[in-house]
Amino acid sequence: xMKPKGALDLIxxxxxxxxxxxxxxxxxxxxxxxxxxxxxxxFWADMSRSAFAHRxxxxxxxxxxxxxxxxxCWQSVFASRMYDRLLPGRQARRSASRINVLRLILxxxxxxxxxxxxxxxxxxxxxPFGWVYAHFHNISLIGNGGTTDVRAVWxxxxxxxxxxxxxxxxxxxxxxxxxxxxxxxxxxxxxxxPQLIRTLFGIESAFTMSPLQALNTTFLTVVxxxxxxxxxxxxxxxxxxxxxYGESVHSGADLIAELNLAPPEVRSPADSxxxxxxxxxxxx
Amino acid sequence: xxRIDLSRQRCLNHAQREAVARCPECKRYFCRECVAEHDDxxxxxxxxxxxxxxxxxxxxxxxxxxxxxxxxxxxxxxWLFFYYLGEILLLFPTSFHEGTxxxxxxxx
Numbered sequence: 001x002m003k004p005k006g007a008l009d010l011i012x013x014x015x016x017x018x019x020x021x022x023x024x025x026x027x028x029x030x031x032x033x034x035x036x037x038x039x040x041x042x043f044w045a046d047m048s049r050s051a052f053a054h055r056x057x058x059x060x061x062x063x064x065x066x067x068x069x070x071x072x073c074w075q076s077v078f079a080s081r082m083y084d085r086l087l088p089g090r091q092a093r094r095s096a097s098r099i100n101v102l103r104l105i106l107x108x109x110x111x112x113x114x115x116x117x118x119x120x121x122x123x124x125x126x127x128p129f130g131w132v133y134a135h136f137h138n139i140s141l142i143g144n145g146g147t148t149d150v151r152a153v154w155x156x157x158x159x160x161x162x163x164x165x166x167x168x169x170x171x172x173x174x175x176x177x178x179x180x181x182x183x184x185x186x187x188x189x190x191x192x193x194p195q196l197i198r199t200l201f202g203i204e205s206a207f208t209m210s211p212l213q214a215l216n217t218t219f220l221t222v223v224x225x226x227x228x229x230x231x232x233x234x235x236x237x238x239x240x241x242x243x244x245y246g247e248s249v250h251s252g253a254d255l256i257a258e259l260n261l262a263p264p265e266v267r268s269p270a271d272s273x274x275x276x277x278x279x280x281x282x283x284x
Numbered sequence: 285x286x287r288i289d290l291s292r293q294r295c296l297n298h299a300q301r302e303a304v305a306r307c308p309e310c311k312r313y314f315c316r317e318c319v320a321e322h323d324d325x326x327x328x329x330x331x332x333x334x335x336x337x338x339x340x341x342x343x344x345x346x347x348x349x350x351x352x353x354x355x356x357x358x359x360x361x362x363w364l365f366f367y368y369l370g371e372i373l374l375l376f377p378t379s380f381h382e383g384t385x386x387x388x389x390x391x392x
Contacts, residue, residue: 043366047373048381054374061366068362110354113362148347150354216383217376250308 004163005245007170014237017082025081029233032074036067037225044221065113072112072140073105075236079141082240104145107153111139130169134161137239160246171238175231183227187214190223296328307331 005013043064047053053060115136122132138157147153161168191214194207206213213219293303295315303313309331319326322335373381 043370044373047370048376049378053370057370057374058363058367061370062363064366065359065362068366069359106351106355110351110358113358113365116365117361148351150351213383217373217381219383 004167007167007174010167010171010238010241011174011234014234014241017085017241018233018237021082021085025078025085026233028074028081029078029236030229032071032078033229033232036064036071037229039064039067041218041221041225045218048217069105069109069112072108075232076104076108076140076144078233079236079240080144082237083141083244086241086244100145102145103148104143106148107143107145107150108139110150111143111154112136115139130165130172131158131161133172134168134239134242137236138243140236141240141243160243163242163246163249168242171242175235175238179227179231182230183223186226186230187223190219190226309335 043060046060047057118132119129119136122129135157138160139153142157142160143153191207191211194205197203197205198208291302293306293313295301295303295318296312297318298315301315301317304316305319305326306313307319307328308325309327312328314328319328320332321327322332327335
């Protein structure tokens, strides 16, 4: 078994991938997530403030559920596109052509809702949280429409989630601390914007009159939503990289990708007829 | 496993021939004639056949029904999650949601 990359190396690589990702990849992420977060905020504010919310809670919950599936589908597209960027040219094109929209929706709609129940449960039990967390991130990539076999997607995602547990737990720890810091930063920025407006334009608001107003649940939900939108693309990319290196143990895709980046004089001995040997060497 | 080990191996189908590759799927050794490149990997004939076989349509004639049931269960579970989230939010008093409860507590 190959030695896994360090957690910090993987995060650094994920950031580099995100920085070089084209606008289309980012749009595919935010097309789903932004809309869901916006509607969840509306749902939260409506349920917590409206006097008539109890009349339409079922309909609103159904709308948010559909948007949750919508978000997960777009996150799967994002993960697939990030994965394609890692693959060598020919394989990437083949992988991209394999995405089937209906299959993707079906797999994501069947599997992803269970994350809302299993993740809190795993968190309470504590021990299996890391694996369950990685598993549902992996489903975003593995369930990208390549197959309709739900069991195969579940098994493959779980198999990849079990790989390199120390690396996985370090990743979760580092990214959790990062998320907390980001949460505090976002909260401070949102809290001080009304103060800044009052200083510059003299406009008073509820926040400037009473700082305790910041403890309302909508404010905290907005901060959580913004933090999620900022951190989740990084998390997804990190788990895409983990899947890529996990699958490379058998496919050797990481070696081919590295060979493709090498100068031609280095690359020539490893042309297509020799690739099989390179891979069978790696298998051993 | 080292390179020397591969040179000592024989093809699974042709015992008199030296093995030149190991199938990454079944982990068995084969001669040059018994392997083929597929999806940038060198696979043996039987694994390649399994890989290229159409999805198990004939095996599960009721798979559409199964998928529909799975999909319904998931959507219902999702709906229940958000429904009860909404119900829980409704249980809290408005003063808690608006944050005025803390001001009252501070004054008292």
